[in-house]
Amino acid sequence: MLRNMDSDTLQVFQRELTCSICMNCFLDPVTIDCGHSFCRPCLSLCWEEGQTPRSCPECRGLSERPDFKTNIALKRLASLARQARADHDHSSEEQICVTHQEAKGLFCEADQTLLCGPCSERPKHAAHSHSPIPRAAEESREKLLKRMSSLWKMREEIQSSLNQEAKTTQSFEDYVALRKVMLKLEYQRMLLLLREEEQLHLEALEREAKEICEQLKESVFRMSQYRESLKDMYRELTEMCHKPDVELLQGLENVLEMTHLAQIQKPQPMNPELPSWPVSGFLHMLNNFRVNNVLSLMMTAHHAILDDASVLFVDDHPGASRQRQGEACTVSWGAQAFTSGRHYWELDVAQSSTWVLGVCKSIFTSDTSISVGAEEAFFLCSTKVNSQYILSTTSPPLVHFVKRPLGKIGVFLDYDNGTVSFYDVFRSSLIYTSLSSAFASPMIPFLCLKSL
Numbered sequence: 511m512l513r514n515m516d517s518d519t520l521q522v523f524q525r526e527l528t529c530s531i532c533m534n535c536f537l538d539p540v541t542i543d544c545g546h547s548f549c550r551p552c553l554s555l556c557w558e559e560g561q562t563p564r565s566c567p568e569c570r571g572l573s574e575r576p577d578f579k580t581n582i583a584l585k586r587l588a589s590l591a592r593q594a595r596a597d598h599d600h601s602s603e604e605q606i607c608v609t610h611q612e613a614k615g616l617f618c619e620a621d622q623t624l625l626c627g628p629c630s631e632r633p634k635h636a637a638h639s640h641s642p643i644p645r646a647a648e649e650s651r652e653k654l655l656k657r658m659s660s661l662w663k664m665r666e667e668i669q670s671s672l673n674q675e676a677k678t679t680q681s682f683e684d685y686v687a688l689r690k691v692m693l694k695l696e697y698q699r700m701l702l703l704l705r706e707e708e709q710l711h712l713e714a715l716e717r718e719a720k721e722i723c724e725q726l727k728e729s730v731f732r733m734s735q736y737r738e739s740l741k742d743m744y745r746e747l748t749e750m751c752h753k754p755d756v757e758l759l760q761g762l763e764n765v766l767e768m769t770h771l772a773q774i775q776k777p778q779p780m781n782p783e784l785p786s787w788p789v790s791g792f793l794h795m796l797n798n799f800r801v802n803n804v805l806s807l808m809m810t811a812h813h814a815i816l817d818d819a820s821v822l823f824v825d826d827h828p829g830a831s832r833q834r835q836g837e838a839c840t841v842s843w844g845a846q847a848f849t850s851g852r853h854y855w856e857l858d859v860a861q862s863s864t865w866v867l868g869v870c871k872s873i874f875t876s877d878t879s880i881s882v883g884a885e886e887a888f889f890l891c892s893t894k895v896n897s898q899y900i901l902s903t904t905s906p907p908l909v910h911f912v913k914r915p916l917g918k919i920g921v922f923l924d925y926d927n928g929t930v931s932f933y934d935v936f937r938s939s940l941i942y943t944s945l946s947s948a949f950a951s952p953m954i955p956f957l958c959l960k961s962l
Contacts, residue, residue, distance in 0.1 A: 847952030
């Protein structure tokens with residue numbers, strides 16, 4: 511149909527199918543809220559900085575939606591217009607077969623070569639699939655569009671990772687500041703002979719924290735560079751889609767290989783973790799307050815929840831998944847509560863990777879479930895988030911950037927001073943000390959282990 515149009519009519523038709531951003535024939539066209547249409551790659555690059563509100567590049571009308579479906583009818587017309595333009599411009603693109611002196615109008619997908627009619631019938635190519643160059647070029651454009659869509663989606667994932675990395679960096683820096691306070695409070699309870707070790711410990715923390723912060727910054731930089739490289743690659747593919755058919759087909763394999771390599775080199779966010787330095791003599795000191803057999807009651811529960819209805823194994827960390835209903839856990843607690851003094855005990859968590867332990871004000875039980883009062887509950891929790899285990903505490907909720915203990919955990923309750931401390935017994939290191947606050951109720955030792 512387009513071949514029968516006169517030149518002026520064809521030019522008008524092609525002008526209506528031209529993107530006002532790239533001034534080329536529409537490529538995967540979308541029609542936005544105001545009614546104007548653009549190439550999806552052009553519009554994506556135009557809006558890529560996430561400007562709000564998004565506006566039409568042509569009339570500046572606001573667009574409420576961030577994404578649009580392909581205008582299928584416009585896409586088909588654009589494909590026809592491209593082919594018509596190729597037919598009108600074929601003389602400048604034609605390659606002549608040296609053997610048969612005929613134009614090479616066919617593309618052999620198996621050999622990735624251009625052929626004339628007689629060459630395509632020779633034994634070497636007869637069994638292969640051949641397509642007219644315009645059709646082969648359109649099919650290749652579709653392959654590139656799919657690859658571009660994948661690149662753009664990956665770029666959006668990298669942006670999400672960058673946002674999360676920025677939050678992690680801030681959280682980590684705040685945590686380092688808080689950890690300095692905890693360490694100072696811990697050392698204040700020790701003998702004067704530990705002052706030198708305290709200073710060395712703080713300096714080591716500062717060095718490690720600085721190194722990890724640098725690693726986080728490098729991670730952010732790598733992700734930013736990778737995101738920009740994806741954008742540049744996306745722009746290159748967009749430009750390639752607008753190249754003449756022959757040039758597009760001849761460079762297709764190299765471009766697809768390049769984008770494939772870029773996709774498998776996607777950087778991963780880092781998980782910052784401070785070393786667990788030992789504190790000299792603290793276990794010996796705490797053993798002066800040792801209490802044995804603090805857990806005397808036990809039951810198997812299918813639901814273990816706080817009074818605010820949150821599952822104990824779930825914290826507020828992004829990506830945490832709720833415990834499946836019916837999944838059993840072993841819960842133990844003390845028959846007697848502490849109302850004064852200092853008390854230290856150790857609990858073995860080596861046989862479970864997900865657990866909750868500490869002290870709480872009250873416990874309520876039924877046949878298959880247990881409920882713990884959320885008020886005045888001081889817990890250390892190990893929870894699985896995606897493929898990593900996160901160590902956190904309650905009162906207040908806090909994620910810890912230290913190694914997760916794999917053996918015994920020491921719990922020190924200083925009732926009179928209103929503090930609860932947790933220790934990694936194997937590494938002889940502090941995990942967490944709560945800030946001082948007067949207890950208003952008796953405190954009950956508590957342990958909950960998720961079944962393997």
